[in-house]
Amino acid sequence: MVLHILAAVTTKYFPTQYTTHIVVAVASIYALYAFSQGRKSNRERDLHARVILITGGFTPLGLTLLQQLAERGAHIIALTPLPVASTGISAIIDLLRSTTNNELIYAEYCDLDAPASIQAFCKRFLQGENKRLDALIFAHEYETLGTFRFVSKKGTKEIQEERDRRSLATFLLTTLLLPSLLTAPAERDIRIINVVNRFYAAAAAGVPDPASFYSNLFPTFVETSDDTAVGSKAKGKASSSLFLQEGIRSLRTIILIRHLQRILDALPSAQVPKAQSGSSSVPVASTKSQKSNIVAVTVSPGISRADTAGRMLGIGTADHILWIGLMIYMTFYPILRILTKAPFSSIQSILHVLFLPTPFKLLSNSLSAEDGPKNPAAESLIDKSRTEMPEEVLKPGALYAECATVVGLKVPSPPHSEEKERKVNEKGKGKEKEDASTYLPKDNEFGGEVAGTIVWEAYESALKMWEKANPTLVEMEKEQERAAKEAKNKSLLQSVPEEREDLRVPRPIQLPPDIHPLPDSVTAYFAYPFTLEPHILTMEASRRSTLAAHAARREAHLKAREEEKERRKREALRKIAPGFEPQGVLVPTRTSSVPLQPEYPSSTPPNPSHRHTRSVMDDLVDHLAALDSGGKS
Numbered sequence: 001m002v003l004h005i006l007a008a009v010t011t012k013y014f015p016t017q018y019t020t021h022i023v024v025a026v027a028s029i030y031a032l033y034a035f036s037q038g039r040k041s042n043r044e045r046d047l048h049a050r051v052i053l054i055t056g057g058f059t060p061l062g063l064t065l066l067q068q069l070a071e072r073g074a075h076i077i078a079l080t081p082l083p084v085a086s087t088g089i090s091a092i093i094d095l096l097r098s099t100t101n102n103e104l105i106y107a108e109y110c111d112l113d114a115p116a117s118i119q120a121f122c123k124r125f126l127q128g129e130n131k132r133l134d135a136l137i138f139a140h141e142y143e144t145l146g147t148f149r150f151v152s153k154k155g156t157k158e159i160q161e162e163r164d165r166r167s168l169a170t171f172l173l174t175t176l177l178l179p180s181l182l183t184a185p186a187e188r189d190i191r192i193i194n195v196v197n198r199f200y201a202a203a204a205a206g207v208p209d210p211a212s213f214y215s216n217l218f219p220t221f222v223e224t225s226d227d228t229a230v231g232s233k234a235k236g237k238a239s240s241s242l243f244l245q246e247g248i249r250s251l252r253t254i255i256l257i258r259h260l261q262r263i264l265d266a267l268p269s270a271q272v273p274k275a276q277s278g279s280s281s282v283p284v285a286s287t288k289s290q291k292s293n294i295v296a297v298t299v300s301p302g303i304s305r306a307d308t309a310g311r312m313l314g315i316g317t318a319d320h321i322l323w324i325g326l327m328i329y330m331t332f333y334p335i336l337r338i339l340t341k342a343p344f345s346s347i348q349s350i351l352h353v354l355f356l357p358t359p360f361k362l363l364s365n366s367l368s369a370e371d372g373p374k375n376p377a378a379e380s381l382i383d384k385s386r387t388e389m390p391e392e393v394l395k396p397g398a399l400y401a402e403c404a405t406v407v408g409l410k411v412p413s414p415p416h417s418e419e420k421e422r423k424v425n426e427k428g429k430g431k432e433k434e435d436a437s438t439y440l441p442k443d444n445e446f447g448g449e450v451a452g453t454i455v456w457e458a459y460e461s462a463l464k465m466w467e468k469a470n471p472t473l474v475e476m477e478k479e480q481e482r483a484a485k486e487a488k489n490k491s492l493l494q495s496v497p498e499e500r501e502d503l504r505v506p507r508p509i510q511l512p513p514d515i516h517p518l519p520d521s522v523t524a525y526f527a528y529p530f531t532l533e534p535h536i537l538t539m540e541a542s543r544r545s546t547l548a549a550h551a552a553r554r555e556a557h558l559k560a561r562e563e564e565k566e567r568r569k570r571e572a573l574r575k576i577a578p579g580f581e582p583q584g585v586l587v588p589t590r591t592s593s594v595p596l597q598p599e600y601p602s603s604t605p606p607n608p609s610h611r612h613t614r615s616v617m618d619d620l621v622d623h624l625a626a627l628d629s630g631g632k633s
Helices: 002-013 016-037 060-071 087-100 115-126 156-182 200-206 210-215 226-238 242-266 305-312 323-331 333-339 348-355 359-371 417-434 445-469 473-495 532-576 616-632
Strands: 051-055 075-080 105-109 135-138 190-195 294-300 399-401
Touching: 016 333, 051 060, 051 156, 060 075, 060 087, 060 305, 060 348, 087 105, 105 115, 115 156, 115 445, 115 473, 135 156, 135 348, 156 190, 156 242, 156 445, 190 242, 190 348, 200 242, 210 445, 242 294, 242 445, 294 348, 305 333, 323 333, 348 399
Parallel strands: 051 075, 051 135, 075 105, 135 190, 190 294, 294 399
Antiparallel strands: none
């Protein structure tokens, strides 16, 4: 029936002459949608017994990432600024545990807008028993901050301050947890992943003056001096574009992570593999190939529908609904559905970076294979290194987008880069003679070492100002102790009864006022004529007499039945034993009508004066004799 209806509707209303155009249009839209979703990771990794710390885990991107990591068995610690016992957080954690069958999902309180809260969390974590960390994923910087001006008139100063706070929170959390990462075993694979938005290209190509970019990295945490006059002018220009503001935030994070990788690679580390039991030598890797087991990378998931486009239109960013942004979002939702990424497509680059093998691991595997026993039969004249496809490895300090490394990104050149680079090279050459592993390697990626040093120092100075403007950890602990002490004292005071003089005197009893007091005379209440009672009594008397008559008839009937039963019983007994009475003596009765005359002999005439009296036994004997004679005849 349904097929017939569809066939009729299609035949009548479908424009068959435009079938080719419709098919081409649908195919084009699907191809555009598939292209907009980007590449998917072709890698997979077992994450059991891997501890992963995630920030921004309760955003649309973060929730999808939590689900994917939990399905692979990862031990997840998600930081949240909300109380862990709140309804929303506890419900999400319970739902993830039940749907993924993974109980190792936890939420920890850490307010990334307060440096004291970050320090308190790191202190708790480092003082705990399990201090293992296999990955740090900072996803809280991916969400776009700020809306278009026609959507909301919120001041750009507060939004820029929030951007700077989130970047400084990443820097502070990384530096506080870095000692725990450095003291981890050398064979452990540790990754630091920073998630940024796609607008870094706007900052790379849209900054008119490179000097203003490096002097104004943190506009809200800049000391007021004459040297920052240029930065204050650039601040007004930068605040005019939302894309440029977000791009500067992403670009400074990219430069910071690349410089962090330089520092990690320059630190002295242990040898890669341990010697095998049958080997007589210890494998030693050269300083050029020896890298840190900690890899720091930056990932750009792309333009997400919820975290990027929706936030720019004010969806989910304010306490109240921004109706203009909501109407625009609903109007252009089909277009946004096609051109922007879903959360599942956005996290593919993050999963790809998390699943790729690192050069450190490949170096360990290659050295282990070289030390192992060789099979002469397996040797061949063909060089397998030229015939086999090279395996993709994770590039330390790189920027990843669409599951691939971003190359050719030009950042603004730092001011006086030639002089600073010459000084750095001279310093590095002098230290190279002493120890070749104590200076930073030279490269020109993302501005080189000079740009990385400037950005690192800007983070440090802004972090000092941020910590100075907010309560420290010691002050926060003292405040918490003082609040706990006050609460304890208050509870103790409430438990102790107060001593007063008036407590010894009993208080007078106050009776409540009468709601309806009785009047002096109740005559007014006797106005009832009592006309209903006689009627009720009369009806009751007639009913009782009727019931008494019925009871008498019933008793008479029952008595008659009992008498009839008794009579029938006596009749039955008399047929068996004539003269039998249950209540008296058995007296036989005469059944024959002819009286028996005694026979006297003729010689002896009867004496009329003396007559023989018959007893009951005589009658019984006569009756038995008659019965006996009757039976014989």
